[in-house]
Amino acid sequence: MNVLKKHCLKYIFFCVFILSCTVSAQEVSKTSGGNDFADDDRKQGSAISLEGNTYVLTVFTGNNQWEQKSIDNFFNTSNEAFAWLKREVSRYNKTITFTKGSYGTPDPIEYDIASGTGSGRESIDVVYNVMKKIGYSRPLDFVQWSKETMGCSNCFVIVVVDKPGRSYSMTYNNKYEKEKFFLEGVVVYTRYEDGSPLCAASIAHEICHLFGAEDLYENFKQTKENELVARKLYPNDIMLRTSCMINKLTIDEMTAWFVGLTDDEKEWYKDFLRFKEQK
16 A cells, blocks of 8 residues: 555545534633643543544554445444444533544555453554554644644544454553654454454443543453442443443443543542552
8 A cells, every 4th residue: 555645644534524412512721732732630642521523533454455344334333432422422511523534445554453352461552653654754743733724622543453352542641752642542343352243332432541531340450349339330331331232321420520521520539540550
């Protein structure tokens, strides 16, 4: 595949369209560095608060041409996730719009990405490498483009891999190298480890991570004690569990605080940031 030159990059976004809610959004006012993106204790990086105009670039990867049916299946699933996110955001009297572009169809970016396992040891430089292959020498230039040209207050990348695996997110904090990691994203696999097809809830779950949400179930980082609290208080929260019936899930009050939909903080929310010691 020929590498797209920078001056042609605007043409990859031919499929841009907007989904919007009917309630008005609150303007993001805090800034970070020279790029006018917000930075607070809950969130750093290119995905700030789960509201406002948000640019989503979906990139298809692999070594073989994607079948149109597989491309359509993914977009149907991701659109279900975006529609659910819009509805949940509106419950907090906020609006989010998704402006979307795609790259790598039917000829994908040639990049072999290992299957995610949920170990916490997955590669975190996938977005950086993918953007370089598209033609961006500095992924931060894409962040600026999304803001200045598209009028977006958030942006992120969805990297799609046609193999089984456990999807994961790549979030930024100021301990990371900004040039490489400020542009955030998720890696999603078309099938789960058991071979069953990807559900919209998994995409929505990973997107929520980018905006600051934490897992509410025990894993390599989160404690069993916190999971038990979450099961009692927020049994249907999308950060606790996923389901192929996404409309049975919610963004409950604590996750809403983590992703910037509410300022109504309870002191014990931060207990969910007291993670296991990493070995």
